[in-house]
């Protein structure tokens with residue numbers, strides 16, 4: 001039996017559906033950046049996916065290390081794993097940092113806004129475990145990381161045989177798992 005590998009649009013559709021589903025494992029990705037040629041990884045929540053523009057968004061604090069790293073080197077990767085689907089997505093992306101995203105800011109709840117309200121920048125030392133907040137600063141600390149997806153590597157784990165494909169907007173190719 002010969003099947004076609006998944007298309008870029010089909011994978012983006014699945015991911016976009018996942019982002020709208022509370023608790024879907026694909027909503028939490030590992031974001032990889034480079035810091036002086038050394039890899040750095042952290043978990044992030046994928047917020048939106050514009051399928052036509054191939055653009056994924058992540059919300060973050062503009063003072064965070066990942067923002068500095070992406071300004072210096074916009075090449076990045078996102079990794080999603082879903083134990084229910086038994087599928088892994090490896091997204092190869094170019095990031096752009098978007099400041100002054102007031103339209104997006106207005107959609108955040110009061111609780112979400114607190115994530116950007118610490119007086120001391122993320123990653124800096126504290127006197128104790130509590131970071132003081134000034135909610136008035138939070139809007140200016142908020143930014144959006146826009147990830148333009150170049151290609152996706154898709155893997156489905158299955159006891160009958162794994163399936164793996166390299167998928168771009170132009171073409172999809174089965175590859176050896």
Ligand SMILES: Cc1cc2nc3c(=O)[nH]c(=O)nc-3n(C[C@H](O)[C@H](O)[C@H](O)COP(=O)(O)O)c2cc1C
Nearest residue numbers: 028042043044045059060061064065066067122123
């Ligand atoms: C489940 C989970 C989701 C997270 N989502 C985000 C997120 O959407 N944006 C973000 O900036 N940090 C998020 N974080 C925190 C990051 O993993 C990281 O600790 C923080 O952003 C600092 O990273 P940096 O110093 O590399 O910039 C999340 C952490 C966890 C555990």
